[in-house]
Amino acid sequence: MSLIEEEEAAQPDLTESPEVLLRVENLSVDFQSERGHIYAVRSLNFTLRAGEVLAVLGESGSGKSVTSRALMGLVPSPPGRVTGSIVFEGHEIAGADERHLENFRGKGIAMVFQDSLDSLNPVYTVGSQLTEILRVRAKSSSKAAQAEAVRLMSEVGIPNGAERLHDYPHQFSGGMRQRICIAMGIALKPRLLIADEPTTALDVTVQAGILRLLAGLRKSARMAMIFVTHDISVAQLIADRVMVMYAGQVVEEGPVGDLVAASAHPYTRALLMSQPGLVDNWRKLKPIGGSPPENVRKLHGCPFAPRCPIAQPECIASDPPYVTVGQQRSRCFFAEDVHSGPR
Amino acid sequence: MKNLHDLTPGLVVDDSTASGLLGDPTLGGSFDTKSGTLKWVRLRVLLKMPVQLTAALWLVSLVVVALTIAPLFETAANVQNLEVRFLAPFSLDHGWLNVLGADGLGRSELGQLIVGTRTSFLIAGGVVVVSATIGSAIGMLCGYAGGWVDASLMRLADVIVALPTLLLALAVLFVLGTSIINLVIVLALSRLPVYMRTAEAQTRSLRERTFVEASRSLGASSRRIIVKDIAPLVLPTVLTLAMLELAGVILAAAGLSFLGLGLQRPDVDWGTLVADGRSYLTVAWWLTVFPGFAIALTALAGNLLANWVRAMGDPNQSGRLVAKIMPKGNREPVDK
Amino acid sequence: MWAFLGKRLLYSAMALIGLTFAVFVLAFLSGSPARLYLPEGVPQSTIDLFNKQHGYDLPFYQQFVNFMLSVLHFDFGQSLVDGRPASTVILDAFPDTIVISVIALFISTAIGVTLGCIAAMKPFGAADKTITFVTLGAGSFPDFWLALMGVLFFSVQLRILPTSGQSGLSSWVLPVATLAIAPIGSLAQVARGAMVDSLSAGYIQSARARGYSKWRLTFRHALKNAALPIIPVAGNQAARLFNGTVIVSIIFAWPGIGAVMVASVGNRDFPVLQAGVFLVGVSILLLNLVLDLTYSFVDPRIRVS
Numbered sequence: 002m003s004l005i006e007e008e009e010a011a012q013p014d015l016t017e018s019p020e021v022l023l024r025v026e027n028l029s030v031d032f033q034s035e036r037g038h039i040y041a042v043r044s045l046n047f048t049l050r051a052g053e054v055l056a057v058l059g060e061s062g063s064g065k066s067v068t069s070r071a072l073m074g075l076v077p078s079p080p081g082r083v084t085g086s087i088v089f090e091g092h093e094i095a096g097a098d099e100r101h102l103e104n105f106r107g108k109g110i111a112m113v114f115q116d117s118l119d120s121l122n123p124v125y126t127v128g129s130q131l132t133e134i135l136r137v138r139a140k141s142s143s144k145a146a147q148a149e150a151v152r153l154m155s156e157v158g159i160p161n162g163a164e165r166l167h168d169y170p171h172q173f174s175g176g177m178r179q180r181i182c183i184a185m186g187i188a189l190k191p192r193l194l195i196a197d198e199p200t201t202a203l204d205v206t207v208q209a210g211i212l213r214l215l216a217g218l219r220k221s222a223r224m225a226m227i228f229v230t231h232d233i234s235v236a237q238l239i240a241d242r243v244m245v246m247y248a249g250q251v252v253e254e255g256p257v258g259d260l261v262a263a264s265a266h267p268y269t270r271a272l273l274m275s276q277p278g279l280v281d282n283w284r285k286l287k288p289i290g291g292s293p294p295e296n297v298r299k300l301h302g303c304p305f306a307p308r309c310p311i312a313q314p315e316c317i318a319s320d321p322p323y324v325t326v327g328q329q330r331s332r333c334f335f336a337e338d339v340h341s342g343p344r
Numbered sequence: 345m346k347n348l349h350d351l352t353p354g355l356v357v358d359d360s361t362a363s364g365l366l367g368d369p370t371l372g373g374s375f376d377t378k379s380g381t382l383k384w385v386r387l388r389v390l391l392k393m394p395v396q397l398t399a400a401l402w403l404v405s406l407v408v409v410a411l412t413i414a415p416l417f418e419t420a421a422n423v424q425n426l427e428v429r430f431l432a433p434f435s436l437d438h439g440w441l442n443v444l445g446a447d448g449l450g451r452s453e454l455g456q457l458i459v460g461t462r463t464s465f466l467i468a469g470g471v472v473v474v475s476a477t478i479g480s481a482i483g484m485l486c487g488y489a490g491g492w493v494d495a496s497l498m499r500l501a502d503v504i505v506a507l508p509t510l511l512l513a514l515a516v517l518f519v520l521g522t523s524i525i526n527l528v529i530v531l532a533l534s535r536l537p538v539y540m541r542t543a544e545a546q547t548r549s550l551r552e553r554t555f556v557e558a559s560r561s562l563g564a565s566s567r568r569i570i571v572k573d574i575a576p577l578v579l580p581t582v583l584t585l586a587m588l589e590l591a592g593v594i595l596a597a598a599g600l601s602f603l604g605l606g607l608q609r610p611d612v613d614w615g616t617l618v619a620d621g622r623s624y625l626t627v628a629w630w631l632t633v634f635p636g637f638a639i640a641l642t643a644l645a646g647n648l649l650a651n652w653v654r655a656m657g658d659p660n661q662s663g664r665l666v667a668k669i670m671p672k673g674n675r676e677p678v679d680k
Numbered sequence: 681m682w683a684f685l686g687k688r689l690l691y692s693a694m695a696l697i698g699l700t701f702a703v704f705v706l707a708f709l710s711g712s713p714a715r716l717y718l719p720e721g722v723p724q725s726t727i728d729l730f731n732k733q734h735g736y737d738l739p740f741y742q743q744f745v746n747f748m749l750s751v752l753h754f755d756f757g758q759s760l761v762d763g764r765p766a767s768t769v770i771l772d773a774f775p776d777t778i779v780i781s782v783i784a785l786f787i788s789t790a791i792g793v794t795l796g797c798i799a800a801m802k803p804f805g806a807a808d809k810t811i812t813f814v815t816l817g818a819g820s821f822p823d824f825w826l827a828l829m830g831v832l833f834f835s836v837q838l839r840i841l842p843t844s845g846q847s848g849l850s851s852w853v854l855p856v857a858t859l860a861i862a863p864i865g866s867l868a869q870v871a872r873g874a875m876v877d878s879l880s881a882g883y884i885q886s887a888r889a890r891g892y893s894k895w896r897l898t899f900r901h902a903l904k905n906a907a908l909p910i911i912p913v914a915g916n917q918a919a920r921l922f923n924g925t926v927i928v929s930i931i932f933a934w935p936g937i938g939a940v941m942v943a944s945v946g947n948r949d950f951p952v953l954q955a956g957v958f959l960v961g962v963s964i965l966l967l968n969l970v971l972d973l974t975y976s977f978v979d980p981r982i983r984v985s
Contacts, residue, residue: 073889106891119882124904134890502695503702506964508922515957518945519709595822602824618825625828626836636825643820651816665804
């Protein structure tokens, strides 16, 4: 049973509202640097509903982190350029100016980053950083902010919260720090929480705790989540839907169960076959040959073709279509075959 | 998430995989090199920044003047012509040589400035070469040896830094007397710590790198390792540092000359010109303003360039800078 | 943290001994130290007697030991001008120098750091380019020239400030300005660099993701982190400030160690020169030590570990 299912069983089932929270259309992000042009994200499309958890799955360089930054308007604009449309609760975010972005950051969409030590200011206590959010963004009084900070510490599972507010970030363990970052993320009760590989830097045992916390928060706070990760087993535990990215493009998306049971894209299959947790016999474990591409000028054809075991000449020559197969959509000429292939 | 390189890590494409699979060598190419290799990119950026470009051209032209035409003005600078005593500048009545005015003995200010250029640059160049060579040599030795040797010799840097340049100069020149050689020695001594510390720090971190280990395991002597493995990597840093230092040395030398500790007549540099002009500040302002301006412009040019070099070398800033400067035509239309 | 402190103290002690040695060797640089104390043209017999009286005929290391001992007593001999103890001559002049240096440092830090922060808020933007150009300019103009220009403009042309002397509030303006301008340049540059680094750190991104304004990010979140590298730089300005006070002494006839030192050169007063070099060197070493200690106290990562 996944964490989501566990939590659902433990808590009352609140009515799912099917309203669309986030609609992304044709999102592209490219960068100009000394070494050339980098196309990090190419024509991304997806929607997210309230309370839904979407996992963005991909290796390093797939564009998943850049996507999450773009959603917050955090892509540095001189070297980077964001085109396309990002509509959150009816407001266009892409290309919005800084003051508009400041309004909804933290309150509408909040973000938790991978490196919890780097995410916290080393020269201020955890308490002062936490209360600052409430005082500045929620206009709380000092007393109210202090009380809420203590409550948040216990909500994310940190013992002795009241005392520990006086400590500095480096005095906490990695798992505790990430919980604090999550506390800061949910402090303003955002409708969407973006978590960028929050557990990657943590031990497996600590990971489970963080994931459980996030799953619980999703229900209790009625918060949608975008969970960026490279680990498909984590996606399985926490997500409703998965969006698999490769070289800046979505190669497959769909409900997590269907995607794992019968994936419709060779890359997803390869990912599944290469992850120890998901393969029942180690003899079947196969690493994917080659490495992901630098984001090159070449924009035609399937980016995965050089490493794909079933690639054909047309995969290099032309762009694969984005087709619907079963519950998923996949960007492959042979999606049907892959989908109905052996598990 | 610290900088651009964290956002989009460049990974090496496995050429053999790609071309092996499908027989097409154009697959899995390298970076978009429309902008060319790194060095040329930097040069192009420089060409598009008018302020920095002017600074670079100013310095280059001064060096050219110093090396080529300055000797031609020796006589002009020293010829005394009482007819044009304290001639005000900006008039061509007495020839273009006196366009910047003349001093109390009728010597052409322009001529003295040009001759002073040569002296200033020769001294500064000498100081930089001496201090950079000796300083980085000591630094590399310290960094490589480590332990007590390192700790003790670096205290030398601490001592020198604790002594303000003027103080050091006063003391040494008092005892040894003023001459060009002594001036160069004192200045070089005062700049030593910068190179020592930089070379030492860099050597210390390079010492543990694999390629040094490899050399050591092959039986290379310490001296060989330092010369062949470490020095080539320390050299660019030291060179950059030397360039940055030039402006500072010119300023320091001018200061000493102003105090009368540097050059004595008939040797002339910009500092002595300012000192000479000081006595006539109220009657002949050009005698102080022009030499001072020369010092200031040169130091400013040096500082501007140094600043630019620093920004280009810092990954936090270079991306933003290049993107602002480079032509938009570098971008390709995004594919659907 | 104590290991760090202990090491730092040891290094300072070593530097102190090095300084003593350097000052000691000063007298021997040109050969015979006697020549520095005695007037020109004295017969060799007088020189030999002098050497015997002052122990210059003893072995080198013993002379050094004697020197170190007398230094510990602050004994540098007597001024050749008026016979007062050389150390007294220098120490009397200390307060004047310290007062004006501290004022100048304070002003230049406040202005420089603020300018650096503003410049860092939008790197390579209009404010940054202007501030960078102006501060680089400030660091490029020779201080003696700026002082002269100040005199020319404010004292001679406008007649609103005196040309020299310590004679009331307005007489402080030009000297302090002369001292403060170059450090403003350096501090603004360093502050800008430290702030750009600080602003690119992960915790600024996280804070930005909470919807804080650029001003809050710069002056509350980033500044305290950037302050750390700025502290040692502010300390480095001490040596440069001393250079400045020498210039200020000469141009504005301002009292202080600079004036004393320059006078000692003019009067061939070696004991005072030697005492001056040592005491100024020691002060700066001590200042750097104090700054190092302050640094380690301010950084919670070092303090609470």
